Amino acid sequence: MSDGGKQSGVDNESSSSTKKKQKGGDDFGRSVSRIAVAQICESVGFQSSQRSVLDTLADVTIRYICSLGKSAHYYANISGRTECNPYDVIQGLEELAGSAQGFSGASDDNRCLSSSGVVRDISQFASTAEEVPFPRVIPRFPVVRTLKTTPSFAQMGKTPAGKHIPDWLPAFPDPHTYVHTPVWNERNTDPRADKLEQARQRRRAESSLLSLQQRIACYGAAVSVPSDNANDSKGKQVAENNPFLVPPLPYDSKQVSGVAIPKYDIAKKRFSVLETFAPAIEAAKAGALECRAIERRSLPSKRAPVHFRIGVDKKSISVPLSSGVLGNKSDSWFLRDDQKDDKKRRAEMILKEAMENPQELIQL
Amino acid sequence: MNSSNEGRHDDEAALTEFLSSLMDYTPTIPDELVEHYLGKSGFQCPDLRLTRLVAVATQKFITEIASDALQHCKARLSAPVKDKSKQPKEKRLVLTMDDLSRALREFASRNLGAFELLIGLTMLVIFQFVSAYGVNLKHPDYFADSPLTGMDPSSREE
Numbered sequence: 001m002s003d004g005g006k007q008s009g010v011d012n013e014s015s016s017s018t019k020k021k022q023k024g025g026d027d028f029g030r031s032v033s034r035i036a037v038a039q040i041c042e043s044v045g046f047q048s049s050q051r052s053v054l055d056t057l058a059d060v061t062i063r064y065i066c067s068l069g070k071s072a073h074y075y076a077n078i079s080g081r082t083e084c085n086p087y088d089v090i091q092g093l094e095e096l097a098g099s100a101q102g103f104s105g106a107s108d109d110n111r112c113l114s115s116s117g118v119v120r121d122i123s124q125f126a127s128t129a130e131e132v133p134f135p136r137v138i139p140r141f142p143v144v145r146t147l148k149t150t151p152s153f154a155q156m157g158k159t160p161a162g163k164h165i166p167d168w169l170p171a172f173p174d175p176h177t178y179v180h181t182p183v184w185n186e187r188n189t190d191p192r193a194d195k196l197e198q199a200r201q202r203r204r205a206e207s208s209l210l211s212l213q214q215r216i217a218c219y220g221a222a223v224s225v226p227s228d229n230a231n232d233s234k235g236k237q238v239a240e241n242n243p244f245l246v247p248p249l250p251y252d253s254k255q256v257s258g259v260a261i262p263k264y265d266i267a268k269k270r271f272s273v274l275e276t277f278a279p280a281i282e283a284a285k286a287g288a289l290e291c292r293a294i295e296r297r298s299l300p301s302k303r304a305p306v307h308f309r310i311g312v313d314k315k316s317i318s319v320p321l322s323s324g325v326l327g328n329k330s331d332s333w334f335l336r337d338d339q340k341d342d343k344k345r346r347a348e349m350i351l352k353e354a355m356e357n358p359q360e361l362i363q364l
Numbered sequence: 365m366n367s368s369n370e371g372r373h374d375d376e377a378a379l380t381e382f383l384s385s386l387m388d389y390t391p392t393i394p395d396e397l398v399e400h401y402l403g404k405s406g407f408q409c410p411d412l413r414l415t416r417l418v419a420v421a422t423q424k425f426i427t428e429i430a431s432d433a434l435q436h437c438k439a440r441l442s443a444p445v446k447d448k449s450k451q452p453k454e455k456r457l458v459l460t461m462d463d464l465s466r467a468l469r470e471f472a473s474r475n476l477g478a479f480e481l482l483i484g485l486t487m488l489v490i491f492q493f494v495s496a497y498g499v500n501l502k503h504p505d506y507f508a509d510s511p512l513t514g515m516d517p518s519s520r521e522e
Contacts, residue, residue, distance in 0.1 A: 029397060032397050044434055045434050046433075046458065049458060050460055052461055056461075056464065061393070061422055062401055064422050064426075065398055065418060066401050067405075072418075073408070083408050084409040086417065122417070126389050134393070134394040138396045139396065
């Protein structure tokens with residue numbers, strides 16, 4: 001049976017809404033009875049219905065059931081019983097005037113309940129009406145949930161804390177639920193170890209930075225590399241093959257603005273810091289532009305330094321990488337000015353070590 | 365006396381037979397629902413046949429009301445068309461509030477038992493008390509959310 005759907009009036013809406021507010025907890029029973037009522041209406045002959053009508057009829061049904069139960073219970077109580085009989089129900093039905101036209105024998109004072117007209121009417125109805133069972137399986141409701149009670153002392157196997165407490169009483173809650181224990185930080189902080197670790201990590205970062213610088217500087221200064229270094233000859237070959245890595249012109253010959261593009265070479269492993277830093281060291285000492293010894297290794301210093309980022313840290317160590325950097329000051333040779341001062345200090349220390357101990361080659 | 369005793373036995377036999385026959389008949393109103401509301405009102409009985417009896421009685425009651433409303437609806441549908449230009453009415457049988465209220469009112473007027481007063485009051489409260497607040501409820505109110513609004517209420521089936 002399809003549902004007409006529309007509310008037929010403001011009154012129904014308001015009354016049904018107030019009903020809903022009043023009996024909000026009984027929604028399940030109400031919806032079940034609405035389904036049953038709709039089925040009854042369909043069996044009577046209706047093809048569709050308004051929603052408010054179904055609600056009203058469901059309400060009427062529920063009232064009828066409650067009223068019948070109440071009167072049957074009343075008759076049982078009057079007879080001195082708590083459980084109801086079929087006769088109690090029949091009497092209740094009679095009280096409700098089971099059929100619209102009353103029932104036969106109502107005026108008879110000494111009537112017997114068994115031959116009550118109500119019963120006959122109902123039996124007649126049951127025999128003639130077609131059976132329309134409820135479409136869905138309904139669980140017993142309301143669902144009764146067993147309460148989880150606190151176990152007693154005896155159930156938990158504990159003896160109560162005092163002799164005055166019997167063991168059939170519920171047990172006390174566990175001490176961890178009410179005792180607040182302070183939570184200590186288990187980690188031992190060793191400031192010395194932390195500093196050592198920090199220094200070690202910095203050194204590692206710097207060493208990797210240096211190696212990168214060497215690789216780039218090696219490719220940048222292509223021709224004027226000492227021949228005793230076998231690795232550099234490889235760089236020279238690379239420079240010859242690559243038009244971008246042509247040997248730089250000597251100073252004052254031509255102003256060029258090309259920047260060396262480094263090629264990543266995994267094979268390069270060992271460098272000597274001294275040899276790599278030698279130009280920088282000499283530049284620092286003598287001044288890069290005037291010194292002829294490093295002319296060949298250096299490009300004109302007027303080139304703009306190329307900055308690129310190494311790594312993905314927020315603190316980007318952006319490094320000026322063109323060979324023109326050789327002309328710059330040593331303390332900003334591979335560090336930006338906004339780095340920490342101690343990093344600069346460490347870099348200077350490395351340079352100093354390299355300068356003071358030329359024999360001691362720091363193999364990286 | 366004897367005849368009445370025999371009659372009583374017959375009646376009781378008939379009653380018992382009827383009650384047992386109830387177990388074969390499945391009422392439309394489910395047992396769980398009936399048991400829930402009977403339990404709410406204090407009705408205590410472990411016997412399933414009694415709950416079936418209550419369910420069948422309720423079904424009979426609702427069927428009567430619904431059939432009354434159906435008669436009203438059919439009477440309205442078969443009424444002669446006053447306006448020739450109007451289109452023939454829909455033959456669909458819709459249970460409307462009008463029909464139901466009329467059926468319930470007739471039911472309440474026929475029976476003066478406590479329950480009928482209750483039912484009658486239900487409808488009276490809905491229609492008349494609210495009219496005391498100034499809402500005219502002879503016909504359903506005007507809703508602007510349907511293409512059928514504004515048309516004649518009798519032809520407005522849904």
